[in-house]
Amino acid sequence: MNNxxxxxxxxxxxxLGKMMILDAKRLGFYVITLDPSESCPSHSISDEHILxxxxxxxxxxxxxxxxxxxxxEFEHINVDILKKLExxxxxxxxxxxxxxxxxxxxxxxxxxxxxxxxxxDFMLVQSTEDLINAGQKFGYPMMLKTCTGGYDGKGNYVVExxxxxxxxxxxxxxGTIPLMVERFVDLKKEISVLACRGxxxxxxxxxxxxxxxxxxxxxxxRVPADISKKCTEEAMELAHRVMEIFSGVGMFxxxxxxxxxxxILINEVAPRPHNSGHYTIxxxxxxxxxxHIRAITGLPLGDVSLRCPTVMRNLLGEDGxxxxxxxxxxxxxxxxxIAKVHIYGKEExxxxxxxxxITVCADTIDEAVxxxxxxxxxxxxxxxxx
Amino acid sequence: MNNxxxxxxxxxxxxLGKMMILDAKRLGFYVITLDPSESCPSHSISDEHILxxxxxxxxxxxxxxxxxxxxxEFEHINVDILKKLExxxxxxxxxxxxxxxxxxxxxxxxxxxxxxxxxxDFMLVQSTEDLINAGQKFGYPMMLKTCTGGYDGKGNYVVExxxxxxxxxxxxxxGTIPLMVERFVDLKKEISVLACRGxxxxxxxxxxxxxxxxxxxxxxxRVPADISKKCTEEAMELAHRVMEIFSGVGMFxxxxxxxxxxxILINEVAPRPHNSGHYTIxxxxxxxxxxHIRAITGLPLGDVSLRCPTVMRNLLGEDGxxxxxxxxxxxxxxxxxIAKVHIYGKEExxxxxxxxxITVCADTIDEAVxxxxxxxxxxxxxxxxx
Numbered sequence: 134m135n136n137x138x139x140x141x142x143x144x145x146x147x148x149l150g151k152m153m154i155l156d157a158k159r160l161g162f163y164v165i166t167l168d169p170s171e172s173c174p175s176h177s178i179s180d181e182h183i184l185x186x187x188x189x190x191x192x193x194x195x196x197x198x199x200x201x202x203x204x205x206e207f208e209h210i211n212v213d214i215l216k217k218l219e220x221x222x223x224x225x226x227x228x229x230x231x232x233x234x235x236x237x238x239x240x241x242x243x244x245x246x247x248x249x250x251x252x253x254d255f256m257l258v259q260s261t262e263d264l265i266n267a268g269q270k271f272g273y274p275m276m277l278k279t280c281t282g283g284y285d286g287k288g289n290y291v292v293e294x295x296x297x298x299x300x301x302x303x304x305x306x307x308g309t310i311p312l313m314v315e316r317f318v319d320l321k322k323e324i325s326v327l328a329c330r331g332x333x334x335x336x337x338x339x340x341x342x343x344x345x346x347x348x349x350x351x352x353x354x355r356v357p358a359d360i361s362k363k364c365t366e367e368a369m370e371l372a373h374r375v376m377e378i379f380s381g382v383g384m385f386x387x388x389x390x391x392x393x394x395x396x397i398l399i400n401e402v403a404p405r406p407h408n409s410g411h412y413t414i415x416x417x418x419x420x421x422x423x424x425h426i427r428a429i430t431g432l433p434l435g436d437v438s439l440r441c442p443t444v445m446r447n448l449l450g451e452d453g454x455x456x457x458x459x460x461x462x463x464x465x466x467x468x469x470x471i472a473k474v475h476i477y478g479k480e481e482x483x484x485x486x487x488x489x490x491i492t493v494c495a496d497t498i499d500e501a502v503x504x505x506x507x508x509x510x511x512x513x514x515x516x517x518x519x
Numbered sequence: 520m521n522n523x524x525x526x527x528x529x530x531x532x533x534x535l536g537k538m539m540i541l542d543a544k545r546l547g548f549y550v551i552t553l554d555p556s557e558s559c560p561s562h563s564i565s566d567e568h569i570l571x572x573x574x575x576x577x578x579x580x581x582x583x584x585x586x587x588x589x590x591x592e593f594e595h596i597n598v599d600i601l602k603k604l605e606x607x608x609x610x611x612x613x614x615x616x617x618x619x620x621x622x623x624x625x626x627x628x629x630x631x632x633x634x635x636x637x638x639x640d641f642m643l644v645q646s647t648e649d650l651i652n653a654g655q656k657f658g659y660p661m662m663l664k665t666c667t668g669g670y671d672g673k674g675n676y677v678v679e680x681x682x683x684x685x686x687x688x689x690x691x692x693x694g695t696i697p698l699m700v701e702r703f704v705d706l707k708k709e710i711s712v713l714a715c716r717g718x719x720x721x722x723x724x725x726x727x728x729x730x731x732x733x734x735x736x737x738x739x740x741r742v743p744a745d746i747s748k749k750c751t752e753e754a755m756e757l758a759h760r761v762m763e764i765f766s767g768v769g770m771f772x773x774x775x776x777x778x779x780x781x782x783i784l785i786n787e788v789a790p791r792p793h794n795s796g797h798y799t800i801x802x803x804x805x806x807x808x809x810x811h812i813r814a815i816t817g818l819p820l821g822d823v824s825l826r827c828p829t830v831m832r833n834l835l836g837e838d839g840x841x842x843x844x845x846x847x848x849x850x851x852x853x854x855x856x857i858a859k860v861h862i863y864g865k866e867e868x869x870x871x872x873x874x875x876x877i878t879v880c881a882d883t884i885d886e887a888v889x890x891x892x893x894x895x896x897x898x899x900x901x902x903x904x905x
Contacts, residue, residue, distance in 0.1 A: 477547070
């Protein structure tokens, strides 16, 4: 069978799924999506759409029967369903086994630590007493997290002092959800490295991106990152090792902290294309989405070198705005002629919802940062006024 | 109304339509296609598909009522239908008026000549006697062409000598189709320049591409073209003037001849994105498809400078092969890691049918040519063997 005739199933029809499809279609693949919404970004561009919730085992099974490989655009899936399908011989990439470890942040960190990868100090939390002990060990502030399900700052709580222990514990489920706590890292930079592993074990590592978060949500990615050569090499080497540890097939994003004394700690691993990798669409010859499709269909991986300094800026829904999305100031961005515009096609804007992004390529990173800032200024996603 | 909320209708669902849609969807637009085939490349990625023949007035009208602007991916459309719709106030870009002139090669050339643009000598042919006269005036060989409907060498006949006059006249419709004849140009290079004009008259001109045809079908485009600086500037200036002459809105491709003594003659103008402009997807920040979508929706045009030397090679169906398409040697192309692969998604391969293309970016044009040649070698689209 020719790799090209493989059919791909994607669980999740958000922007990551959409961008996978845009590349998959260029490469000539047939794509089926599964998402509970008919107006999700992927719906109109997939060959088939299965309208079902993400934990609808029957629907996922229907998709599995129709395709040659299943992938997903977010990690908060019922992994038991995927494990069952995998056991029955269906192909799922990244594998349900690697997803299961990564899905649980405690297991993820424990696996990294066991493999001599530096991570922030952490411990499981099963009571407020555990938190008091952690406070004595790690000092304040410390970071309380749900072991599963968190993203974009959701499921995190910065425990500033001992007085907030009760409140933080209560806020994150009061013991109903597994919790962990981490020593707060006095960091210099947040960086991320995208890496991809093929079925045959081939690994490619993208350039290091520097991430700037606002309210715990990614706002900007700058590539190359403004870090030392030593840090850059170490970060890329770390990403490579992470791919070996999890034996993942497909794109992974390894988020890291650079500490004030230039050490690198791994913060989190996502088993999928990542918001901080959107720069690869214009910044590299092979985007993270194409690379993912190549990996999961068994094609050799593509070139990942940086074509030029590139900056990505996220486009989120404005605070207090919900309703039909309107892109205020977008004409001005086009007018500047420099920024590449990506609109995800979500009908409804909600506060902080990821609605699109812009990318700027330039001769220097400073120029790219400046032009992206200029493009972003005045650009707002609000709800349509009458 | 925000430009972004405009709905776009595209007549024709081939590869040009597909690539328009891939960019339109990234930009957030809603797209309706019209094509008689359910398995055409555009079908699965458009928001709506109208299954109808290209001269189905009722179907085109249905589309016109649903969208804000109609465009097309090929010029051999019944222009009377478009003119009627235009008169009724529907928006069609490029306008039916400019399409009407361009559609007829004689009128196209006459319009250019009237505007002091150099074209090969030409005359109308209404009888074999006209051809004999042309032979005396232009010498042999000379090029007999149908005034309408030709493409990829179809509708052309090289009249090598007077003895072939009867045969050539017979072959091209025996007087039932309007014909013209042109003086044969002793050319050094074939080049093409893509140019785009916005609704407000803004014009952008892409770098000059050098085209290599095999059996009258484009095989390779190299950018930048290996021509003198003077020729490059003149070619780009000519493309700019052509855009003003036809007042076109949208992408146009201006094909030109560079003569042995470095003069430039315009061969043909196509009122749409063009095969020789596929290099812009990787070679420029704004592809010809994005630029077209920006132009027809009234957005400002994007940056068209060349990011790096780029070579495009076409991928045609092998001679003698018809049936379900199989891409022999494609894995090797991916393995090289350098060429970007575009597979149009046509179910059936036919001899010389355009099935896909590959693009190679490199530091020098020689390197790009060499790598593209290496990638292309062994790559064949054949019919699937049992």
